[in-house]
Amino acid sequence: xxxxxxxxxxxxxxxxxxxxxxxxxxxxxxxxxxxxxxxxxxxxxxxxxxxxxxxxxxxxxxxxxxxxxxxxxxxxxxxxxxxxxxxxxxxxxxx
Amino acid sequence: xxxxxxxxxxxxxxxxxxxxxxxxxxxxxxxxxxxxxxxxxxxxxxxxxxxxxxxxxxxxxxxxxxxxxxxxxxxxxxxxxxxxxxxxxxxxxxxxxxxxxxxxxxxxxxxxxxxxxxxxxxxxxxxxxxxxxxxxxxxxxxxxxxxxxxxxxxxxxxxxxxxxxxxxxxxxxxxxxxxxxxxxxxxxxxxxxxxxxxxxxxxxxxxxxxxxxxxxxxxxxxxxxxxxxxxxxxxxxxxxxxxxxxxxxxxxxxxxxxxxxxxxxxxxxxxxxxxxxxxxxxxxxxxxxxxxxxxxxxxxxxxxxxxxxxxxxxxxxxxxxxxxxxxxxxxxxxxxxxxxxxxxxxxxxxxxxxxxxxxxxxxxxxxxxxxxxxxxxxxxxxxxxxxxxxxxxxxxxxxxxxxxxxxxxxxxxxxxxxxxxxxxxxxxxxxxxxxxxxxxxxxxxxxxxxxxxxxxxxxxxxxxxxxxxxxxxxxxxxxxxx
Numbered sequence: 334x335x336x337x338x339x340x341x342x343x344x345x346x347x348x349x350x351x352x353x354x355x356x357x358x359x360x361x362x363x364x365x366x367x368x369x370x371x372x373x374x375x376x377x378x379x380x381x382x383x384x385x386x387x388x389x390x391x392x393x394x395x396x397x398x399x400x401x402x403x404x405x406x407x408x409x410x411x412x413x414x415x416x417x418x419x420x421x422x423x424x425x426x427x428x
Numbered sequence: 429x430x431x432x433x434x435x436x437x438x439x440x441x442x443x444x445x446x447x448x449x450x451x452x453x454x455x456x457x458x459x460x461x462x463x464x465x466x467x468x469x470x471x472x473x474x475x476x477x478x479x480x481x482x483x484x485x486x487x488x489x490x491x492x493x494x495x496x497x498x499x500x501x502x503x504x505x506x507x508x509x510x511x512x513x514x515x516x517x518x519x520x521x522x523x524x525x526x527x528x529x530x531x532x533x534x535x536x537x538x539x540x541x542x543x544x545x546x547x548x549x550x551x552x553x554x555x556x557x558x559x560x561x562x563x564x565x566x567x568x569x570x571x572x573x574x575x576x577x578x579x580x581x582x583x584x585x586x587x588x589x590x591x592x593x594x595x596x597x598x599x600x601x602x603x604x605x606x607x608x609x610x611x612x613x614x615x616x617x618x619x620x621x622x623x624x625x626x627x628x629x630x631x632x633x634x635x636x637x638x639x640x641x642x643x644x645x646x647x648x649x650x651x652x653x654x655x656x657x658x659x660x661x662x663x664x665x666x667x668x669x670x671x672x673x674x675x676x677x678x679x680x681x682x683x684x685x686x687x688x689x690x691x692x693x694x695x696x697x698x699x700x701x702x703x704x705x706x707x708x709x710x711x712x713x714x715x716x717x718x719x720x721x722x723x724x725x726x727x728x729x730x731x732x733x734x735x736x737x738x739x740x741x742x743x744x745x746x747x748x749x750x751x752x753x754x755x756x757x758x759x760x761x762x763x764x765x766x767x768x769x770x771x772x773x774x775x776x777x778x779x780x781x782x783x784x785x786x787x788x789x790x791x792x793x794x795x796x797x798x799x800x801x802x803x804x805x806x807x808x809x810x811x812x813x814x815x816x817x818x819x820x821x822x823x824x825x826x827x828x829x830x831x832x833x834x835x836x837x838x839x840x841x842x843x844x845x846x847x848x849x850x851x852x853x854x855x856x857x858x859x860x861x862x863x864x865x866x867x868x869x870x871x872x873x874x875x876x877x878x879x880x881x882x883x884x885x886x887x888x889x890x891x892x893x894x895x896x897x898x899x900x901x902x903x904x905x906x907x908x909x910x
Binding site for chain 2: 340341350351352360367370371374375377379392393394402406409410411412413419421422423
């Protein structure tokens with residue numbers, strides 16, 4: 334699977350990442366090589382067992398209020414936190 | 429004191445017995461750990477956060493009784509420890525202090541064990557050599573020019589160098605077993621769901637499992653007994669009862685049916701192949717029968733693994749956006765620029781590569797061909813293991829295709845690095861337990877591990893097999909020179 338620099342840019346936009354021209358070129362080469370290897374799954378004969386996809390069983394607990402993190406504890410980990418809120422750049426009218 | 433006697437004296441079992449009995453002061457153990465880290469860690473780089481004051485605090489909060497009374501341990505730095513640094517060896521979590529303990533940490537503390545420090549890893553547990561860390565690489569205690577394996581290389585090195593009796597790691601594709609093999613210690617990946625993942629920073633949630641490093645099967649069994657069991661904070665943790673893993677440890681392998689998988693070991697280099705064949709001979713001498721089993725889809729494991737794991741990683745790591753925790757890019761930036769710059773500056777090359785591959789596999793037009801197909805092959809691999817365990821009790825396999833490689837040897841070749849997980853990733857895909865136990869030493873003086881895989885919740889038999897193996901092979905339990 335050949336990945337182009339354009340394709341790297343498209344995926345980087347989805348992934349919220351950025352590469353310079355050299356980084357894009359390197360990523361295109363590395364991704365192409367790795368995808369060439371993993372491409373073998375596309376033609377694999379999986380038989381009946383593989384008809385169903387793997388899934389994990391989970392269970393939910395009762396929806397009961399319980400102690401949780403305090404606002405102060407959350408605030409301590411945040412890069413910017415003021416008056417009970419995470420501070421982010423202006424969104425409305427900002428972009 | 430002989431190596432073995434010294435290792436015995438430093439075992440979790442011995443320390444807890446003596447602390448509970450009053451013949452050993454837990455406070456003296458802190459001094460010992462400080463001294464060992466001071467003497468060994470400059471050569472190894474196993475610890476990324478060690479603060480004697482914080483370690484003393486952890487020690488003082490623990491009871492002096494319980495199955496692990498007074499026992500120090502190390503935790504991989506992607507396992508949350510309340511109030512202390514948890515960075516995942518990433519710039520994006522620089523300075524991050526977790527507000528909570530992972531469930532494994534609180535369970536160990538309840539049994540009397542205390543966190544001595546946090547250990548190095550490949551950033552976000554993505555790697556097989558502990559070279560992809562913002563803190564720099566960790567060295568293998570057996571040969572400091574070589575890698576300790578990864579991603580839990582710091583934990584493996586800390587145990588192999590005799591700094592702590594046991595350590596926690598996480599195993600998503602072999603990140604406990606491969607470094608255990610490279611460093612000559614026991615490494616267990618439990619069944620997916622056997623141990624709570626609450627507080628483990630997620631990499632690939634359907635594959636991640638917290639595991640144990642120790643210098644003996646007995647210590648491994650004891651630690652697993654403490655950390656296993658359902659946790660309301662992890663809805664995927666199992667309700668299956670936790671057995672006494674130490675109870676049947678000495679029962680040997682008489683009559684146990686061991687499977688070997690066609691196509692897994694025949695193509696290894698001569699030294700690794702003959703080591704594996706020697707191990708099979710030991711298993712036979714212990715009374716086990718050896719039968720061939722077929723796992724036709726096993727050869728696809730690495731391809732499947734690197735699609736599924738990266739897809740899940742790309743989703744899990746979306747939470748690191750510079751807003752709620754971690755590092756935020758500075759400057760007059762829009763919201764999107766803040767996300768993009770924080771992530772671009774905060775993640776290392778290997779993490780970016782995996783996020784890119786995972787995003788690609790989940791993107792429109794490719795999802796069915798890659799992610800959907802990989803999940804189907806994964807289901808086929810699981811079914812093949814289920815069928816194999818109808819005929820054998822456990823499967824023996826090399827843990828790694830080679831001994832520990834040299835630092836830098838695979839850094840520029842990501843695919844070659846990925847292929848070092850060829851024997852370990854299958855257990856993660858199938859969710860089954862697996863253990864690596866020291867089995868041999870190469871002509872060059874490097875440890876070689878043997879891996880046992882078992883059916884879901886078959887940890888008791890794996891530990892029994894590991895115990896039987898270690899009773900037959902006489903290897904240093906602490907790396908020479910430490």
